[in-house]
Amino acid sequence: MLKKFINDPEKVVDEMLEGFLEAHGNRIKRLETSRAVVRREAPIKGKVGLVTGGGSGHKPAFIGYVGEGLMDGVAVGNIFASPSAQQIHDTVKAVDGGKGVLCVLGNYSGDIMNFDMASDMAKEEGIKVEQVIINDDVGSGSRDQMKNRRGVAGEVVVWKLIGAKAAEGANLEEVKKVAEKANANTRSMGVAHSPCAVPSMKYGGEETFHLGEDEMEIGVGHHGEPGVEKTKMKTADEVTQILAEKVLEDLPFKTADEVNVLISGLGSTALLELYIVYRKLAQILKKRKIKIYRSYIGEFFTSLEMGGFSITLTRLDDELKRLLDAPANSPLFVQA
Amino acid sequence: MSDKEIPYRKVKKMLEEIVDTLGEKKEYLNRLDAEIGDGDHGRTVFETFEKALDKIKLEEKDSDVGTLLKEVGRTIAFSGGAATGPLFGTAFIEAGKAIEGKSEIKLGDWLRSVKAAEEGIKKRGRAQVGEKTMLDTIHWVSESLQKSVDEKESLEKALIRAEKAAQEGMESTRDIVSKRGRSSRLGERTKGHLDPGATSSYYIFSSIIKNCLD
Numbered sequence: 001m002l003k004k005f006i007n008d009p010e011k012v013v014d015e016m017l018e019g020f021l022e023a024h025g026n027r028i029k030r031l032e033t034s035r036a037v038v039r040r041e042a043p044i045k046g047k048v049g050l051v052t053g054g055g056s057g058h059k060p061a062f063i064g065y066v067g068e069g070l071m072d073g074v075a076v077g078n079i080f081a082s083p084s085a086q087q088i089h090d091t092v093k094a095v096d097g098g099k100g101v102l103c104v105l106g107n108y109s110g111d112i113m114n115f116d117m118a119s120d121m122a123k124e125e126g127i128k129v130e131q132v133i134i135n136d137d138v139g140s141g142s143r144d145q146m147k148n149r150r151g152v153a154g155e156v157v158v159w160k161l162i163g164a165k166a167a168e169g170a171n172l173e174e175v176k177k178v179a180e181k182a183n184a185n186t187r188s189m190g191v192a193h194s195p196c197a198v199p200s201m202k203y204g205g206e207e208t209f210h211l212g213e214d215e216m217e218i219g220v221g222h223h224g225e226p227g228v229e230k231t232k233m234k235t236a237d238e239v240t241q242i243l244a245e246k247v248l249e250d251l252p253f254k255t256a257d258e259v260n261v262l263i264s265g266l267g268s269t270a271l272l273e274l275y276i277v278y279r280k281l282a283q284i285l286k287k288r289k290i291k292i293y294r295s296y297i298g299e300f301f302t303s304l305e306m307g308g309f310s311i312t313l314t315r316l317d318d319e320l321k322r323l324l325d326a327p328a329n330s331p332l333f334v335q336a
Numbered sequence: 337m338s339d340k341e342i343p344y345r346k347v348k349k350m351l352e353e354i355v356d357t358l359g360e361k362k363e364y365l366n367r368l369d370a371e372i373g374d375g376d377h378g379r380t381v382f383e384t385f386e387k388a389l390d391k392i393k394l395e396e397k398d399s400d401v402g403t404l405l406k407e408v409g410r411t412i413a414f415s416g417g418a419a420t421g422p423l424f425g426t427a428f429i430e431a432g433k434a435i436e437g438k439s440e441i442k443l444g445d446w447l448r449s450v451k452a453a454e455e456g457i458k459k460r461g462r463a464q465v466g467e468k469t470m471l472d473t474i475h476w477v478s479e480s481l482q483k484s485v486d487e488k489e490s491l492e493k494a495l496i497r498a499e500k501a502a503q504e505g506m507e508s509t510r511d512i513v514s515k516r517g518r519s520s521r522l523g524e525r526t527k528g529h530l531d532p533g534a535t536s537s538y539y540i541f542s543s544i545i546k547n548c549l550d
Binding site: 010077078079080081082083084085086087089108109110113114116117121140198200205206208221223224225226 | 366370374375376379380413414415416417418419420421422423460461462516517518521522525
């Protein structure tokens with residue numbers, strides 16, 4: 001069992017949300033009809049509405065990114081479980097400012113089924129809805145199985161980019177194109193040395209997977225899904241080398257490419273370690289003459305208390321660079 | 337009480353039976369799920385059907401069984417969430433549609449209804465039989481009903497046989513390597529474990545049959 005400070009395993013999401021709204025209620029609000037969070041000013045007339053959502057347990061994703069230059073609404077599922085079609089539908093409706101709504105979701109069967117049904121419902125009501133499925137995780141399938149790859153921390157990069165695009169006043173088609181371009185140019189891979197636990201008891205929950213004292217899982221998923229290899233612990237430099245190579249070779253990223261780097265802790269890995277990882281990654285990229293245009297190091301998409309991190313690279317063109325630099329302001333992501 | 341209320345009372349009692357059974361098996365299903373998934377399947381299906389029971393309205397008391405099943409399915413599909421909501425919901429919607437307007441449900445209707453549910457799940461989940469999912473339970477049921485129709489069995493006999501088939505279908509998932517959903521990422525490691533969705537499907541199906549045989 002992993003220990004947690006909770007009150008009731010069945011109420012963790014609702015109680016978290018109460019606290020979140022208490023803290024950030026000046027900028028976001030909860031829908032009356034469904035467990036979902038939208039910007040206070042939603043729907044925004046003349047702007048494409050942006051919706052995402054998924055299971056809880058990934059703070060700051062997903063609700064931390066509801067704000068200016070980012071998402072307009074998020075449907076909040078139970079821990080690691082998709083929100084319902086009803087929740088997603090209500091969110092879509094709440095953020096539709098007349099210019100249509102783009103739904104961006106990770107490649108998970110539950111999320112896909114619920115988003116599909118929600119889109120059908122919204123379309124029947126005359127709302128223009130488009131959908132882009134993110135599958136940036138190199139650790140969850142080979143290149144010829146791209147369709148099976150999961151969506152992980154690359155989702156954050158996509159949200160940032162489409163958030164900026166929609167804020168510029170682009171139409172639904174244009175915002176969707178940016179989402180597709182961002183997804184096509186983004187690759188991630190994670191590693192974990194300790195598991196997470198879905199709350200199921202008064203003081204914690206059972207580990208979702210097991211690793212020996214001296215083991216780690218390369219390519220681990222955001223819910224503890226196994227990756228490409230279970231192996232003996234290695235140093236930060238060695239692990240970073242392995243992840244970077246897999247990510248770089250997959251797209252592939254080439255000399256003179258300009259990239260965004262996102263290193264995300266999975267929940268219980270210290271920022272100190274993440275900077276050690278970044279140090280090595282920067283060295284590797286320099287050696288390959290790949291230019292780091294921007295970098296984000298911290299917790300951007302976690303898996304409860306999992307110990308580990310993920311590396312995400314996005315190849316940038318002029319448009320993506322401009323969008324990346326645009327300001328953003330949400331409860332858990334601020335960029336001046 | 338008018339005759340027209342009979343379908344409503346039947347469907348409501350069926351849902352109560354399902355909720356009772358899933359409540360009893362909640363922890364067991366959570367444990368099964370923890371072995372090859374994330375450990376919340378019991379709770380998720382229980383809450384999903386509890387919500388459907390809460391929502392089934394008296395105004396619909398004049399409807400036939402098929403229409404009621406369809407409405408139950410819609411509630412489950414749209415408010416259930418996770419992967420189970422859309423899948424179980426679609427099963428009930430399609431099962432209901434197949435027998436809409438019927439006042440008496442005969443063996444042939446049972447077969448049509450279960451087959452429709454099976455097809456619905458296949459489509460919604462982009463899944464096939466033999467991939468270690470709830471389809472494995474429901475497919476054994478539809479095959480059993482087909483045999484009963486071919487052999488001109490009585491409805492009662494056919495339902496008892498179908499209940500056994502559901503259990504065998506559930507058991508069959510133990511030897512299958514998962515190819516769908518979160519557990520598929522564990523590959524070979526899923527062998528030897530019952531599929532939680534096939535297991536909850538068995539409990540649901542068994543509750544439905546028990547309710548019909550009463």
